[in-house]
Amino acid sequence: MSGELLFWLNLLVSVGIYTLLAVSLNLINGSAGMFHLGHHGFWALGAYAATWLTLNAASLPGPLLFVLSLLLAMAVAAIGGLTIGIPCLRLRGDYLAIATLGFGEIIRIAVQNSPEGFLGGSLGIKVPRILMEVTRATQVRFRLLMLAIVVALCALTLVVLRNFLRSSPGRRLLAVAQDETAAGLLGINPTRSKVLAFVLGSAVAGLAGGIYAHYMGGLDPKSFNFMEMVKMFLIIVLGGMGSLSGCVVGAFLVVVTEQLLNRTPEAIYSWWQVLFPLILALMIVFRPQGILGRREIMDVIRAWRRSPA
Amino acid sequence: MLDYLLNGLTLGAIFAFIALGYTMVYGIIKLINFAHGEFFMFGAFLGFFVLRDMGVERLPLPQPLPILLSYVVALTAASLGAGALAVLTERVAYRPVRRAGRIAALITAVCISLILQNLAVKAWGAKPQAYPQPREWVDVDALEGTSQANLYGVKRIETTEGGVVENEVRVVAAGEAIDDATRARLRAGGHERVYRQVLLDRGWTRGFVILALLLWAPVLWFLVKRTRMGKAMRAVSEDADAARLMGIDINRVISWTFFLGAFVAGVGGVAYCVSYGKVEPLTGFLPGMKAFIAAVIGGIGSIPGAIVGGLVLGTAESLIPYALREGLGWEAAFAWKDAIAFALLILILVFRPTGILGRAVREKV
Numbered sequence: 001m002s003g004e005l006l007f008w009l010n011l012l013v014s015v016g017i018y019t020l021l022a023v024s025l026n027l028i029n030g031s032a033g034m035f036h037l038g039h040h041g042f043w044a045l046g047a048y049a050a051t052w053l054t055l056n057a058a059s060l061p062g063p064l065l066f067v068l069s070l071l072l073a074m075a076v077a078a079i080g081g082l083t084i085g086i087p088c089l090r091l092r093g094d095y096l097a098i099a100t101l102g103f104g105e106i107i108r109i110a111v112q113n114s115p116e117g118f119l120g121g122s123l124g125i126k127v128p129r130i131l132m133e134v135t136r137a138t139q140v141r142f143r144l145l146m147l148a149i150v151v152a153l154c155a156l157t158l159v160v161l162r163n164f165l166r167s168s169p170g171r172r173l174l175a176v177a178q179d180e181t182a183a184g185l186l187g188i189n190p191t192r193s194k195v196l197a198f199v200l201g202s203a204v205a206g207l208a209g210g211i212y213a214h215y216m217g218g219l220d221p222k223s224f225n226f227m228e229m230v231k232m233f234l235i236i237v238l239g240g241m242g243s244l245s246g247c248v249v250g251a252f253l254v255v256v257t258e259q260l261l262n263r264t265p266e267a268i269y270s271w272w273q274v275l276f277p278l279i280l281a282l283m284i285v286f287r288p289q290g291i292l293g294r295r296e297i298m299d300v301i302r303a304w305r306r307s308p309a
Numbered sequence: 310m311l312d313y314l315l316n317g318l319t320l321g322a323i324f325a326f327i328a329l330g331y332t333m334v335y336g337i338i339k340l341i342n343f344a345h346g347e348f349f350m351f352g353a354f355l356g357f358f359v360l361r362d363m364g365v366e367r368l369p370l371p372q373p374l375p376i377l378l379s380y381v382v383a384l385t386a387a388s389l390g391a392g393a394l395a396v397l398t399e400r401v402a403y404r405p406v407r408r409a410g411r412i413a414a415l416i417t418a419v420c421i422s423l424i425l426q427n428l429a430v431k432a433w434g435a436k437p438q439a440y441p442q443p444r445e446w447v448d449v450d451a452l453e454g455t456s457q458a459n460l461y462g463v464k465r466i467e468t469t470e471g472g473v474v475e476n477e478v479r480v481v482a483a484g485e486a487i488d489d490a491t492r493a494r495l496r497a498g499g500h501e502r503v504y505r506q507v508l509l510d511r512g513w514t515r516g517f518v519i520l521a522l523l524l525w526a527p528v529l530w531f532l533v534k535r536t537r538m539g540k541a542m543r544a545v546s547e548d549a550d551a552a553r554l555m556g557i558d559i560n561r562v563i564s565w566t567f568f569l570g571a572f573v574a575g576v577g578g579v580a581y582c583v584s585y586g587k588v589e590p591l592t593g594f595l596p597g598m599k600a601f602i603a604a605v606i607g608g609i610g611s612i613p614g615a616i617v618g619g620l621v622l623g624t625a626e627s628l629i630p631y632a633l634r635e636g637l638g639w640e641a642a643f644a645w646k647d648a649i650a651f652a653l654l655i656l657i658l659v660f661r662p663t664g665i666l667g668r669a670v671r672e673k674v
Contacts, residue, residue, distance in 0.1 A: 087659045094415050270431065284409070
């Protein structure tokens with residue numbers, strides 16, 4: 001019974017983490033229209049930054065350390081986004097994709113070659129369970145607490161990003177994504193808009209990384225691989241590029257499918273690795289706008305209510 | 310130092326083999342064919358099966374003809390197989406998205422790459438397998454002195470289903486002396502002939518790889534610059550719609566380009582796996598990425614550029630860590646060689662996006 005409960009809690013927390021990753025990727029790829037393939041790098045940056053602080057400031061009380069480590073995760077990922085963003089954002093389309101992919105791989109290689117005492121190297125690293133004492137060391141309570149935190153952070157991120165996209169810098173970003181030259185002629189600085197989106201997106205990916213580190217209790221550099229990147233991409237393509245609530249829908253679909261398949265025998269589960277790129281390719285060919293397109297879930301519900309039955 | 314330089318050039322030649330396909334496909338349909346590394350891997354696997362199972366080296370011809378022949382057959386199978394897979398992939402996956410925009414095509418290519426990788430895992434297992442090294446099939450009577458390498462005999466075993474499989478068993482260990490008693494023992498065990506590993510020094514492997522590049526480069530150059538199909542390829546790359554109006558069958562030209570690019574990658578696949586001694590479904594991923602970097606360094610779309618870029622990248626990947634280790638005393642420098650390659654890519658993209666030999670194309674507003 002408790003095993004079943006743990007499975008579903010784990011599933012929901014994973015949906016939350018992937019939602020954070022997807023909305024941040026969506027801001028860069030969907031709203032800003034930059035083809036970015038290195039998001040797993042920012043995710044890893046955040047996860048390792050949070051782990052580093054948790055290990056090196058162990059004297060602080062658990063909840064405070066948790067919050068601080070998440071803030072550091074966001075900051076480090078944002079700085080990473082800025083450093084990579086300024087040189088790379090002059091590139092377009094497929095060149096940008098390859099440069100950012102290269103960046104994501106560099107992060108992974110750097111972590112794998114790090115000294116064992118610093119980031120754990122290729123063997124991975126354990127993250128102290130600082131929230132365990134708060135939850136009096138039961139798995140169910142720990143996962144419930146993480147679920148509450150993830151849901152709250154997802155909601156907060158969604159609201160912040162929605163408001164950002166409706167603000168003046170957000171509208172400028174959308175204008176740049178539609179037509180960079182025209183936006184430039186209107187007096188918008190395209191590079192500044194793109195760097196802003198890139199930094200914001202990487203900060204949210206860093207946040208997802210920080211939560212992931214605390215939730216998993218251990219990191220393996222091999223898990224921040226290109227497959228994960230493609231999975232995030234599948235989420236945003238399924239949900240609809242440029243739609244925030246689409247990310248939630250996409251994350252639900254992908255994570256639930258994966259985790260349910262994970263309970264089937266290995267012979268069936270191993271087909272998932274073939275299946276999900278296939279779904280992505282089919283989506284791109286037959287319904288590139290995804291399930292929701294650029295609309296939000298509320299628009300769909302409203303339109304459906306208004307239409308005569 | 311010289312050793313590192315030669316190593317770098319060999320690796321660079323292999324990158325160049327793969328980069329040629331990237332560059333030709335990019336030149337003609339502006340698609341970064343992510344799955345190109347998987348064509349390379351597929352070729353390497355076909356070569357693996359030919360070398361391991363076909364027994365070409367058992368042909369009754371004077372040495373070293375059977376060995377050479379076994380490699381010729383393996384290379385041919387690898388090239389043709391990789392070419393066929395490329396044509397099929399283009400037909401099934403890329404043609405439908407050709408009009409859907411470059412990003413959609415690129416995502417499709419990424420997906421195809423993952424699908425092929427994972428299908429290879431399903432078919433051949435995820436574990437790396439030892440790549441067959443050159444070996445000769447020698448008569449037991451011809452053996453004498455002390456054996457330099459392990460000798461293997463072939464044992465036929467009947468399976469429970471009634472079939473017969475051949476298993477290789479080690480009959481003489483390296484360093485063992487061979488006399489009449491040994492020969493008699495081998496005969497008694499049913500081994501009239503045994504496999505003997507041909508110990509090549511690395512100079513041979515390197516020479517072979519670089520020679521193959523030197524032979525292939527002019528052939529490709531000739532195909533692209535001097536044949537009708539080559540002219541059609543250049544026309545399509547210049548302006549596909551105008552080429553169609555001139556009566557060029559674009560689909561045929563594109564298929565042919567994919568075939569040619571993958572054909573050369575197949576050669577690279579076998580060469581790479583022979584030099585590294587193993588093959589696995591992930592074999593194509595990193596060399597594929599590196600070859601793409603090489604194509605960008607040389608100037609994507611340019612055939613001489615792919616060769617120059619490959620050689621530059623291979624040399625840089627070998628000499629830069631060497632310099633860092635010897636100059637700065639940084640022992641771990643070689644573990645970072647992949648990061649160096651990616652950093653080089655980012656630098657080239659930022660400072661000279663057209664590469665060494667590429668030409669600038671103005672973007673129309």
